[in-house]
Amino acid sequence: xxxxxxxxxxxQPYEVYVKPKTLLVQVLRDHLGLxxxxxxxxxxxxxxxxxxxxxxxxKSCSILALQADGADIVTxxxxxxxxxxxxxxxxxxxxxxxxxGFCTSGMLMASRSLLEENPKPTKEQxxxxxxxxxxRCTGYNSIIRAVTAVVKGEYKEEK
Amino acid sequence: xxxxxxxxxxxxxxxxxxxxxxxxxxxxxxxxxxxxxILMRQGLVAPKYLVDIKGLSELAYxxxxxxxxxxxxxxxxxxxxxxxxxxxxxxxxxxxxxRLASIQTRNWGxxxxxxxxxxxxxxxxxxxxxxNATLTVTGLKGERNLPVEDFSRDYFETVLExxxxxxxxxxxxxxxxxxAAYTKFNVIESDLATTSVGVSVTLGAGDGVCxxxxxxxxASAPTPMRAKKAEAVLKGKKITDALLKExxxxxxxxxxxxxxxxxxxxxxxxxxxxxxxxxAREAIARAKA
Numbered sequence: 442x443x444x445x446x447x448x449x450x451x452x453q454p455y456e457v458y459v460k461p462k463t464l465l466v467q468v469l470r471d472h473l474g475l476x477x478x479x480x481x482x483x484x485x486x487x488x489x490x491x492x493x494x495x496x497x498x499x500k501s502c503s504i505l506a507l508q509a510d511g512a513d514i515v516t517x518x519x520x521x522x523x524x525x526x527x528x529x530x531x532x533x534x535x536x537x538x539x540x541x542g543f544c545t546s547g548m549l550m551a552s553r554s555l556l557e558e559n560p561k562p563t564k565e566q567x568x569x570x571x572x573x574x575x576x577r578c579t580g581y582n583s584i585i586r587a588v589t590a591v592v593k594g595e596y597k598e599e600k
Numbered sequence: 601x602x603x604x605x606x607x608x609x610x611x612x613x614x615x616x617x618x619x620x621x622x623x624x625x626x627x628x629x630x631x632x633x634x635x636x637x638i639l640m641r642q643g644l645v646a647p648k649y650l651v652d653i654k655g656l657s658e659l660a661y662x663x664x665x666x667x668x669x670x671x672x673x674x675x676x677x678x679x680x681x682x683x684x685x686x687x688x689x690x691x692x693x694x695x696x697x698x699r700l701a702s703i704q705t706r707n708w709g710x711x712x713x714x715x716x717x718x719x720x721x722x723x724x725x726x727x728x729x730x731x732n733a734t735l736t737v738t739g740l741k742g743e744r745n746l747p748v749e750d751f752s753r754d755y756f757e758t759v760l761e762x763x764x765x766x767x768x769x770x771x772x773x774x775x776x777x778x779x780a781a782y783t784k785f786n787v788i789e790s791d792l793a794t795t796s797v798g799v800s801v802t803l804g805a806g807d808g809v810c811x812x813x814x815x816x817x818x819a820s821a822p823t824p825m826r827a828k829k830a831e832a833v834l835k836g837k838k839i840t841d842a843l844l845k846e847x848x849x850x851x852x853x854x855x856x857x858x859x860x861x862x863x864x865x866x867x868x869x870x871x872x873x874x875x876x877x878x879x880a881r882e883a884i885a886r887a888k889a
Binding site for chain 2: 442444460461462464483484485488491494497498499500503504505507508551554569570572573574
């Protein structure tokens with residue numbers, strides 16, 4: 442039997458009806474059409490489905506959607522302000538931190554949650570911050586360079 | 601594909617226990633689900649009813665007093681990792697958590713869920729065994745306490761009876777001159793252990809003799825286990841490098857590891873041999889510090 446699920450995604454409140462077995466990633470992608478969040482391995486290994494839930498990075502493939510009832514979710518679609526990209530997105534572009542792009546939304550969300558918790562991470566802490574995210578193109582160095590550039594203040598968010 | 605189930609979301613511990621008593625073997629408990637959902641997706645577990653306790657905030661706490669540390673079963677791994685009191689007094693726990701899976705998993709997964717999943721390669725149990733932790737299991741009829749080393753019964757099986765829930769983990773305050781350490785060997789940092797070892801050691805005042813030692817092995821048998829014969833090699837003695845080597849060798853004969861895609865039985869025994877000596881050496885250094 443479907444149950445009601447209320448959640449806020451990127452500032453927008455939603456009300457959907459889902460089966461108990463529905464995963465958070467399915468609600469985001471299939472019910473709300475927010476396909477920026479990727480479904481990769483489906484078993485918590487790859488991190489492509491990373492979103493922020495009440496400020497924490499989580500893997501949306503491994504959370505029952507109904508456990509997120511009432512939660513505040515931010516997905517990769519919530520990073521940019523209108524057409525103005527988020528500093529992390531700009532840095533990823535400039536540093537070539539994209540190859541095939543499949544891991545990118547997860548990498549961005551893991552990085553954003555790292556910077557919210559610790560605005561000045563060391564290189565080691567950046568590595569730890571993305572160690573739940575796999576890039577099969579092995580573009581880790583450029584991703585770390587992009588996050589480092591944001592940490593150094595090279596990409597300011599425009600007010 | 602996950603099979604359909606009915607989700608029951610109790611608001612209180614009492615309600616949860618009532619549901620567990622009513623549905624017994626037809627239900628499974630889900631906390632963060634970071635392990636269970638994988639098994640459900642693989643079709644290895646297909647409960648009719650899922651009792652979702654993630655929202656029971658009364659079971660998410662970290663308390664520290666003279667007796668020691670008390671962790672509610674629903675405390676997240678990340679909360680333990682970040683807790684200032686745990687970093688200060690039980691740093692081995694925070695270090696273990698920092699190596700458990702990924703930040704995302706630690707943000708949602710719970711210590712109690714990990715213990716009840718009873719994977720012999722899991723990180724928390726060997727550390728908790730080394731720290732002489734006890735568990736409180738609660739049912740409608742009351743509570744019982746047991747040492748954490750008696751909790752796992754076999755691969756992914758525990759001594760929990762239908763109707764019972766793990767509610768609290770207690771870790772006694774460390775005696776003076778006690779040090780504890782943990783490490784795991786794995787190929788990918790966010791993976792489970794190929795083999796893991798936790799050790800706590802208490803040294804005598806002045807003489808440096810090993811008064812007490814607990815050595816726990818993970819991924820070395822169907823359940824996390826104590827290497828009691830290896831402990832006996834060291835207990836009551838002034839620990840030397842030769843004794844540490846001997847303890848490692850004894851532990852590797854006590855272990856009953858399996859061969860799988862990660863490592864052979866032989867390789868795991870070699871890891872036990874090396875890691876027991878290495879982790880015990882680190883625990884001793886911490887006991888002296």
